[in-house]
Amino acid sequence: MAKRIDVADLNIYYGETLAVQDVSMSIEPRSVTALIGPSGCGKSTFLRSLNRMHELIPKARVAGKVMVDGQDLYAPDVDPVAVRSQIGMVFQRPNPFPTMSIYDNVAAGIKLNAKRMRTSELDEIVERSLRQANLWDEVKDRLDKPGTGLSGGQQQRLCIARAIAVRPDVLLMDEPCSALDPISTQKIEDLITELKADYTIVIVTHNMQQAARVSDTTAFFNLRGIGQPGQLVEIGDTATIFSAPANKATEDYISGRFG
Amino acid sequence: MRTGDQIFAGLSTGSGVLILAILAGVAAFLVVEAWPAVVAPADEVPGGAGVTVYIWPLLFGTLLSAALALLIAAPLAVAIALFITHYAPRRLAHGLGYVVDLLAAVPSIVYGLWGIAVLAPATVDAGAWLYENLGWIPLFAGPPSSTGRTMLVAALVLAVMVLPIITAVVREAFLQTPRLYEEAALALGATHWEMIKMTVLPFGRSAIIGASMLGLGRALGETMAVAMVLSVSGGVSINLISRSNPSTIAATIALDFPESTGIAVNTLIAAGLVLFAVTFVVNMLARVVINRRRDFSGADR
Ligand SMILES: Nc1ncnc2c1ncn2[C@@H]1O[C@H](COP(=O)(O)OP(=O)(O)OP(=O)(O)O)[C@@H](O)[C@H]1O
Ligand SMILES: [Mg+2]
Numbered sequence: 001m002a003k004r005i006d007v008a009d010l011n012i013y014y015g016e017t018l019a020v021q022d023v024s025m026s027i028e029p030r031s032v033t034a035l036i037g038p039s040g041c042g043k044s045t046f047l048r049s050l051n052r053m054h055e056l057i058p059k060a061r062v063a064g065k066v067m068v069d070g071q072d073l074y075a076p077d078v079d080p081v082a083v084r085s086q087i088g089m090v091f092q093r094p095n096p097f098p099t100m101s102i103y104d105n106v107a108a109g110i111k112l113n114a115k116r117m118r119t120s121e122l123d124e125i126v127e128r129s130l131r132q133a134n135l136w137d138e139v140k141d142r143l144d145k146p147g148t149g150l151s152g153g154q155q156q157r158l159c160i161a162r163a164i165a166v167r168p169d170v171l172l173m174d175e176p177c178s179a180l181d182p183i184s185t186q187k188i189e190d191l192i193t194e195l196k197a198d199y200t201i202v203i204v205t206h207n208m209q210q211a212a213r214v215s216d217t218t219a220f221f222n223l224r225g226i227g228q229p230g231q232l233v234e235i236g237d238t239a240t241i242f243s244a245p246a247n248k249a250t251e252d253y254i255s256g257r258f259g
Numbered sequence: 260m261r262t263g264d265q266i267f268a269g270l271s272t273g274s275g276v277l278i279l280a281i282l283a284g285v286a287a288f289l290v291v292e293a294w295p296a297v298v299a300p301a302d303e304v305p306g307g308a309g310v311t312v313y314i315w316p317l318l319f320g321t322l323l324s325a326a327l328a329l330l331i332a333a334p335l336a337v338a339i340a341l342f343i344t345h346y347a348p349r350r351l352a353h354g355l356g357y358v359v360d361l362l363a364a365v366p367s368i369v370y371g372l373w374g375i376a377v378l379a380p381a382t383v384d385a386g387a388w389l390y391e392n393l394g395w396i397p398l399f400a401g402p403p404s405s406t407g408r409t410m411l412v413a414a415l416v417l418a419v420m421v422l423p424i425i426t427a428v429v430r431e432a433f434l435q436t437p438r439l440y441e442e443a444a445l446a447l448g449a450t451h452w453e454m455i456k457m458t459v460l461p462f463g464r465s466a467i468i469g470a471s472m473l474g475l476g477r478a479l480g481e482t483m484a485v486a487m488v489l490s491v492s493g494g495v496s497i498n499l500i501s502r503s504n505p506s507t508i509a510a511t512i513a514l515d516f517p518e519s520t521g522i523a524v525n526t527l528i529a530a531g532l533v534l535f536a537v538t539f540v541v542n543m544l545a546r547v548v549i550n551r552r553r554d555f556s557g558a559d560r
Contacts, residue, residue, distance in 0.1 A: 051446065053442065053445065053446055056442075056445060058349070081448055081449070081450050082448065084445060084446055084447070084448045084449075085447065085448025086448075088446070088447075089446040091439065091442065091443065091446075093439060095439045095440055095442075095443045096443075097440055097443065097444075097457065097458065097461075098440070099458075099461035099462065100461075108444075108447060108457065109447040109448060112447060112448055112449050112453055113448060159443070162443075162447070163446075163447070166447070166448070
């Protein structure tokens with residue numbers, strides 16, 4: 001669990017369009033890295049290239065290297081399906097499977113990976129994952145009810161439980177709180193801080209306070225100009241980025257004079 | 260209300276009422292005309308054993324051919340819809356969808372011609388093979404038909420006829436699977452097929468059921484194709500490959516009506532009433548299932 005990620009010279013394309021240019025960065029295990037930057041600068045695109053979700057879009061492709069503990073995710077012999085089962089993802093809008101119960105939602109990933117498993121073992125994993133996601137007490141009496149019957153914040157924690165049930169190496173989150181109220185947001189932020197002990201977490205956020213609160217490292221992405229690809233402007237210790245950024249654009253963005 | 264609005268409201272209400280009136284009129288006509296056959300002495304009804312004995316084999320033949328057609332068409336339609344929506348390259352998918360829609364517009368007499376001229380002769384050897392190798396199954400008890408005008412071929416023709424409508428409805432439903440859930444499955448490490456099993460099929464389930472029932476409704480009422488293809492002897496039989504088959508209600512009416520007089524006409528109309536009732540129920544069930552899908556909260560989130 002909790003692997004390091006080294007990205008080298010990553011270029012990400014939609015067809016012929018270069019969307020993100022020349023990103024290189026290192027992400028430490030058991031840390032939270034926040035990706036910030038104005039809308040359209042390629043944060044989601046970059047995040048989705050870290051678990052090979054990007055290439056599911058027709059004609060989308062990636063050039064460069066993403067090393068996870070030294071293994072290149074884009075090496076020819078690597079199975080993208082295996083990559084996605086090792087690197088979990090939480091989306092902007094909570095998306096528990098509406099045709100499945102709460103229990104089945106959490107168990108979905110495990111059932112994919114390990115076909116045969118004793119019920120007691122599965123029960124244990126489901127409970128453990130829901131506890132880790134701080135959702136167990138709220139749903140333990142209605143595990144057989146549909147996941148869509150929960151509140152938005154609960155649904156998002158259910159999605160986190162679903163993602164961590166398979167014990168991935170890395171957890172990617174794309175604006176996980178943007179559809180949630182402040183209390184639910186608070187709960188998810190607390191959860192992120194707890195999960196850091198076991199996982200490498202990368203989170204996209206538009207909320208500067210959130211980035212400052214939960215992350216250890218912050219990466220600022222920006223567009224070079226209108227119609228130009230997005231790029232990584234600077235990455236560093238969150239405290240440093242927020243107090244003394246090296247780049248003028250970063251300072252403008254963080255202080256709200258931009259974007 | 261403005262005059263224009265009033266006229267329009269009146270017109271549309273009128274059309275709605277008209278449809279209901281026509282439906283009620285047809286039902287009333289069927290009941291009134293069928294009644295003499297129901298109360299007639301058994302020996303005056305064609306076959307000489309009463310209206311129930313006359314209609315039952317026809318109803319059986321109707322249900323058997325339609326059910327068999329559905330059994331063949333529904334899985335194929337789901338597979339084609341899946342291929343079009345989730346496997347085929349975009350341009351091919353577009354073309355295929357178009358072809359499927361075109362198939363729905365082919366008149367049934369053309370399918371009948373194809374059945375009798377091409378499919379029936381082509382299946383003679385297959386019928387013989389089924390008889391020799393699987394003859395112990397009552398469905399293939401034989402003796403195999405030498406013309407191929409069997410229940411199996413009639414069902415195959417019906418299956419081809421109902422395939423487009425089922426495919427079209429199911430394809431629409433599959434297309435509406437929210438990308439959000441497909442991505443959730445893929446991000447968990449599902450393969451393409453696993454993703455389909457986790458999201459596309461459960462989402463499309465009620466559409467599949469509803470579409471199948473629409474197809475069943477069409478197969479139940481199909482006349483010309485069956486009348487042309489099926490070699491009929493009367494009686495009830497589940498033997499699919501022989502030349503003695505029960506006919507269907509619709510085909511019997513089409514074939515016998517011109518030469519019938521007196522109580523025989525009323526008997527055929529009674530059979531028509533039964534068919535009317537069966538298709539009505541099937542279509543209503545289809546509507547219920549399809550409508551239930553609208554309330555499905557998942558689609559909008
Ligand atoms: N499916 C797609 N096809 C083509 N171009 C796309 C696609 N998705 C995104 N893009 C383009 O890629 C660029 C980066 O988009 P991306 O969604 O990664 O931005 P983002 O930083 O996540 O923005 P936001 O903060 O609004 O979520 C944008 O110019 C966008 O128009
Ligand atoms: Mg985004």
